[in-house]
Amino acid sequence: xxxxxxxxxxxxxxxxxxxxxxxxxxxxxxxxxxxxxxxxxxxxxxxxxxxxxxxxxxxxxxxxxxxxxxxxxxxxxxxxxxxxxxxxxxxxxxxxxxxxxxxxxxxxxxxxxxxxxxxxxxxxxxxxxxxxxxxxxxxxxxxxxxxxxxxxxxxxxxxxxxxxxxxxxxxxxxxxxxxxxxxxxxxxxxxxxxxxxxxxxxxxxxxxxxxxxxxxxxxxxxxxxxxxxxxxxxxxxxxxxxxxxxxxxxxxxxxxxxxxxxxxxxxxxxxxxxxxxxxxxxxxxxxxxxxxxxxxxxxxxxxxxxxxxxxxxxxxxxxxxxxxxxxxxxxxxxxxxxxxxxxxxxxxxxxxxxxxxxxxxxxxxxxxxxxxxxxxxxxxxxxxxxxxxxxxxxxxxxxxxxxxxxxxxxxxxxxxxxxxxxxxxxxxxxxxxxxxxxxxxxxxxxxxxxxxxxxxxxxxxxxxxxxxxxxxxxxxxxxxxxxxxxxxxxxxxxxxxxxxxxxxxxxxx
Amino acid sequence: xxxxxxxxxxxxxxxxxxxxxxxxxxxxxxxxxxxxxxxxxxxxxxxxxxxxxxxxxxxxxxxxxxxxxxxxxxxxxxxxxxxxxxxxxxxxxxxxxxxxxxxxxxxxxxxxxxxxxxx
Numbered sequence: 001x002x003x004x005x006x007x008x009x010x011x012x013x014x015x016x017x018x019x020x021x022x023x024x025x026x027x028x029x030x031x032x033x034x035x036x037x038x039x040x041x042x043x044x045x046x047x048x049x050x051x052x053x054x055x056x057x058x059x060x061x062x063x064x065x066x067x068x069x070x071x072x073x074x075x076x077x078x079x080x081x082x083x084x085x086x087x088x089x090x091x092x093x094x095x096x097x098x099x100x101x102x103x104x105x106x107x108x109x110x111x112x113x114x115x116x117x118x119x120x121x122x123x124x125x126x127x128x129x130x131x132x133x134x135x136x137x138x139x140x141x142x143x144x145x146x147x148x149x150x151x152x153x154x155x156x157x158x159x160x161x162x163x164x165x166x167x168x169x170x171x172x173x174x175x176x177x178x179x180x181x182x183x184x185x186x187x188x189x190x191x192x193x194x195x196x197x198x199x200x201x202x203x204x205x206x207x208x209x210x211x212x213x214x215x216x217x218x219x220x221x222x223x224x225x226x227x228x229x230x231x232x233x234x235x236x237x238x239x240x241x242x243x244x245x246x247x248x249x250x251x252x253x254x255x256x257x258x259x260x261x262x263x264x265x266x267x268x269x270x271x272x273x274x275x276x277x278x279x280x281x282x283x284x285x286x287x288x289x290x291x292x293x294x295x296x297x298x299x300x301x302x303x304x305x306x307x308x309x310x311x312x313x314x315x316x317x318x319x320x321x322x323x324x325x326x327x328x329x330x331x332x333x334x335x336x337x338x339x340x341x342x343x344x345x346x347x348x349x350x351x352x353x354x355x356x357x358x359x360x361x362x363x364x365x366x367x368x369x370x371x372x373x374x375x376x377x378x379x380x381x382x383x384x385x386x387x388x389x390x391x392x393x394x395x396x397x398x399x400x401x402x403x404x405x406x407x408x409x410x411x412x413x414x415x416x417x418x419x420x421x422x423x424x425x426x427x428x429x430x431x432x433x434x435x436x437x438x439x440x441x442x443x444x445x446x447x448x449x450x451x452x453x454x455x456x457x458x459x460x461x462x463x464x465x466x467x468x469x470x471x472x473x474x475x476x477x478x479x480x481x482x483x484x485x486x487x488x489x490x491x492x493x494x495x496x497x498x499x500x501x502x503x504x505x506x507x508x509x
Numbered sequence: 510x511x512x513x514x515x516x517x518x519x520x521x522x523x524x525x526x527x528x529x530x531x532x533x534x535x536x537x538x539x540x541x542x543x544x545x546x547x548x549x550x551x552x553x554x555x556x557x558x559x560x561x562x563x564x565x566x567x568x569x570x571x572x573x574x575x576x577x578x579x580x581x582x583x584x585x586x587x588x589x590x591x592x593x594x595x596x597x598x599x600x601x602x603x604x605x606x607x608x609x610x611x612x613x614x615x616x617x618x619x620x621x622x623x624x625x626x627x628x
Contacts, residue, residue, distance in 0.1 A: 026599045028585060028592070029627030061603055061624045 001025075003090035006104040006133060007068075007083030009075055010120035010257050012339035013294070015127030017104060019069040020080065022087035027063040033084070035068030038076035038291070047078075047109045048085045055113035055160045060092040074336055076291050078108035079118040082137070085109060085160060086167075098167045104128050105163070107139040113160040117141035119259030122252055125149040137163055140174045144266035145256055148249070194235045197410040201401035205232055208392040208503060209348075210414055213239050214421035215482030216438035217475075218325065218347040218387060220310065223394030224364065225357045229350035232394065233275075233306050236348060238411035240271045240304070241422040247302045247435060250342065254301055258294050272303035274345075278312040286320045292332040292339045297324040300345035302435070310349040311379040318384055321347070325387045328439060344439055347388070351380075361396060389438070389475045390503040421485040437482045442474055449481050450490065455497035462501050476500050515611070519563030520547055523607045526619055532557065544587040548607075555601045558588045560625075563609045572608030573622060581626045 001024045009016050031045050052059045066084055068075050083105040089095050106124055108116040121142035126149055128136050135153040138146045143156035155173035157163050165171035196206065205221060209232060212219040221229045243251065251268045255261040261268070276285065276296045287295030296305060297320075307313060324330040324343035331340045354373040358364035368376075425436050428448055434440065440448065451459075463473060477492070480500035484492045524534055532550040539546045548559040560580070562572030569575075576584075584604060592598045606625040610618040 026601050028588060028602050029604070029624070031627070061627070062601070 001091045001093065003087050003100070005083040005087045005090065005100050007080045008104055008106050008124035008127065009073070009077060009079065010123055011073065011337070012292075013123060013253055013257055013341060015120065015124035016073065017124075017127055017131055017133065018073075018075065018080070018083075020083040020087045021067040021069060022084070022091040023065045023067075024060055024062045024088070024091045025065075029061045029063060031064045031066070033066045033068070035066075035071045036074045037068060037080075038074060040078050041068070041075050041080055044078060044081045044084055044109070047081050047111060048088065050111040051081070051109040051113040051160050052085055052089065054111065055164075057089060057094055057164075058092070060088065062092075064088060064091075074291065077118060077120070078116075079106045079120070079124075081109040082107035082115060082160075082163065086163065089164070095164065095167060102134045103167075104133045104136045106136070106142075107157070109160060115139045115157050115159055115163070120257045121146050122148065122256035122261070125152055125154065126253075128152045137166065137173070143174070145252065145261055148252070148266050193238045193411075194231075195238055195411045196235050196414060197408050199228060199231060199235065199408055201397050201408075202228055202232065202394060205229075205392050205394045206409075206414075208390050209236060210239065210418060211479065211482050211486065211503070212236075212346055212348065212390060213241070213414075214418045214436075214486055215425070215478065216344075216346045216436040217389040217479055217482065218349075218438075219390045219392065220349040220351065220385075220388045221392055221394050222351050222353050224361050224396050225352060227394045227396050229394050230308055233308070233348055233350060235411060236304055236306070237270060237273045239414045239418050241415070241419045243269070243271055243302060244426065244435065251302050254294055254298055254341070258299060260299070272300055273306065274300040274303065275306040275308060278307070278309055278314075280313070280317060282314075282317050282320045285317050286324065286330050287332045287339075287341050290334065291336070292334060292341075294341050295330070295332075297321065297330055297343040297345060298341040301342050303345055304348055305345045306348045306350075308350050310351040311376055313379075315379060315381070318380065322383055322387065346438065349388070350394075360393075363396065386469070386471055387475075389479050391506050392503065393506070417486060420488070421482065424485045424488070425482075437478045437485070440478060440481075442470075445474055445477055445481075449477055449492060451477070451480075451492045451497070452494065454494035455480070455492050458494050458497050459501070462505075466505060472504065476504050479503060515563055515565065516561075519609045519611070519617075520561045522609055522617055522619060523559065523561045524548060526607070526621070527559070539587075539591060541587060541590050543590060544583040546584060546587050546591065549591065555603050556592075556597060557603050557605050558584060558591075559605045559607060560584055561607045561609065563611060565611050567610070567612075572610070573606050573620070573625070576606050576625070585626075585628050 003022045005020045007018045007020045009018050033042055049059050086105055108118050110116055117139045121138055122145045125136055125146040129149050129152050137155045137157055140156040140158045143154055146154045155166055157173050162171055166173050208219055223229055248267045255268055274296050285296050287298055328344040329340055330343045331338055353359040354366055354368040355376050356367050359366040480492045480496045483496040483499050527550050532552045534550050536549040539549055546558050547561040550557045560576055562575050564572045603624050604626050606622045608620045
């Protein structure tokens with residue numbers, strides 16, 4: 001007796017459809033799973049056995065062989081429990097006539113035959129659409145993300161018996177409660193976020209953050225302790241432009257694979273803001289593991305990677321950032337296979353100017369020796385500094401600024417300007433696959449940026465004087481373009497260029 | 510009554526129990542180099558390999574508990590040899606455990622665990 005069902009797995013960020021073949025023959029009773037199963041898959045034996053018994057069906061006391069095809073891919077995760085259980089029941093003749101060719105099953109089984117949520121359902125559903133699988137049975141908790149994909153009928157279930165009822169046509173599964181959130185219009189209201197209204201003064205830093213948010217540029221803030229660097233950074237999400245549908249899909253896919261997509265929201269509606277602690281390992285930053293999982297740079301895709309106390313990060317971890325910043329993707333190679341994850345993020349760093357924190361502060365004496373300061377600053381390598389578009393100093397606030405009582409500009413107003421600037425960018429870059437100025441290649445830069453002759457000659461002078469390199473040249477123009485976008489200007493004028501140059505070259509250290 | 514006698518007595522009880530329920534006994538104490546199977550019986554086309562465990566008290570745990578993974582593997586290996594010798598590889602097979610608690614001399618408690626384990 002033989003049966004075949006369709007399951008799904010995730011490799012890198014893409015879903016893969018797997019064929020689960022089940023053969024039942026006489027002989028010594030056993031359940032063998034072949035086809036490179038990982039531990040979680042091998043352990044599914046026990047879950048499947050118990051779940052079948054506990055939902056009132058008979059677990060055949062025969063020799064059962066389960067094959068997971070294609071046999072050369074390593075299968076991991078618990079999502080194969082459901083197709084294996086269905087395959088066994090079908091091979092034992094307990095399901096009846098069902099067209100298993102057109103339905104994919106994903107889900108983990110609990111011992112009492114409940115169907116549990118798994119990670120990566122969104123990319124799996126996308127693959128179902130691509131391969132023309134008409135229906136997909138998913139755990140109820142994963143249904144919202146799966147329903148984002150059109151042309152695939154998504155049936156949400158919460159138990160093995162419900163799956164069988166659906167197959168017999170007696171049930172429609174769990175239908176979506178109330179109105180289904182149409183894709184794109186997802187708005188997960190997460191408590192009130194911090195607002196720039198609470199930050200007094202610090203106009204230079206706010207301006208730099210606005211530019212960074214508008215164009216997706218990298219920024220390093222430097223200042224004495226307590227000046228408000230972290231406070232400023234925490235408020236970045238409140239001014240980030242909304243994600244486009246394409247961006248939201250990409251980000252949701254990553255979070256689905258990482259198992260971080262909450263069951264409430266179908267799509268990620270906010271740009272991610274990741275702030276790993278400085279004890280983070282290089283593998284956690286870039287992505288890694290025997291079967292690689294996305295790291296912080298990927299989880300920050302289309303969002304912000306905030307590194308507080310930049311010099312405290314191990315040098316190895318910071319150097320790992322170089323390739324992702326430059327290429328917008330990171331390739332994790334392991335013996336078994338290599339995976340490429342996207343990593344287009346804006347890097348926001350914060351640091352003190354010296355170990356004691358008061359170097360350059362007019363009102364405090366710095367107690368660090370020259371040597372100490374040098375050693376401290378050397379922790380951030382030149383190549384990494386070269387990739388940072390803007391440096392800004394966050395000075396200690398004066399009493400008058402703080403106790404002034406006048407309210408600062410609220411985030412909503414800044415966000416409007418940022419969105420408008422981003423709008424101009426996506427309009428200009430409409431026929432490319434990129435979304436903001438920072439992602440432009442050298443060629444796209446030459447095609448899209450109109451630089452006035454004064455701005456051109458200013459940049460020329462600076463280039464010669466400061467002995468800039470090609471990367472600096474590109475990055476200055478990108479920032480200048482964003483400043484021009486913020487100013488609703490068609491071309492980059494000398495004023496825009498001057499601000500970009502000043503932001504890049506000011507010694508934040 | 511020594512340990513061997515007690516085991517023998519338990520197996521006699523188990524055989525009587527199985528016969529009573531319509532099983533046909535094919536072999537008793539079928540022994541090869543790799544191990545021994547207490548009872549090999551047949552019912553409705555199923556070949557049943559039966560392990561009998563007798564206990565006079567629960568001081569050392571129940572009888573069924575004593576059939577641990579290692580013991581199971583030994584029985585399975587022996588059963589394979591049996592299937593091979595009698596060319597019955599394509600038969601329906603089952604592994605049962607019968608545990609017998611002889612706490613009171615005249616009232617042995619017998620428990621039959623069908624399909625107790627598999628490979």
